[in-house]
Amino acid sequence: MAVASGCGGARSGSASAAPVVVLTERDFAIDAPKVVTAGEVVFRVRNDGPDAHELLVVRAPNGDLPMRSDGLTLDEERLQQSEVGVLEPAESYAVRELRLRLSPGRYVLFCNMSGHYIGGMHQTLVVR
Ligand SMILES: [Cu+2]
Known part of the structure; x- marks a missing residue:
């Protein structure tokens, strides 16, 4: 579900200036804005x-996300339908960008490496 860098639009002329939203991950938290405006956005x-951390973005209208039976990670197979973006794990001090087009609703940002979600690496994001 990675988004290729570069220009995907067919429109010529003005390059899209999607707002940039800064997220910080660490052991074990995600710091990010709680509300963003619908449309294109660059995380x-x-x-x-x-530690290395990944980032998943899923729609979560009622905030209830399924755990795997290990009790340490979310069930990504069951979340596949809701997934809108993923960044694979990256080492400390890596900076990456994830370009998404978000429609209004409630989302959860999280890291699903073993134990990280329950350790606190998740945050609700409201798009409106
Ligand atoms: Cu993590």
């Missing part, structure tokens, strides 16, 4: 470590 994700 600029910095990993403050020390």
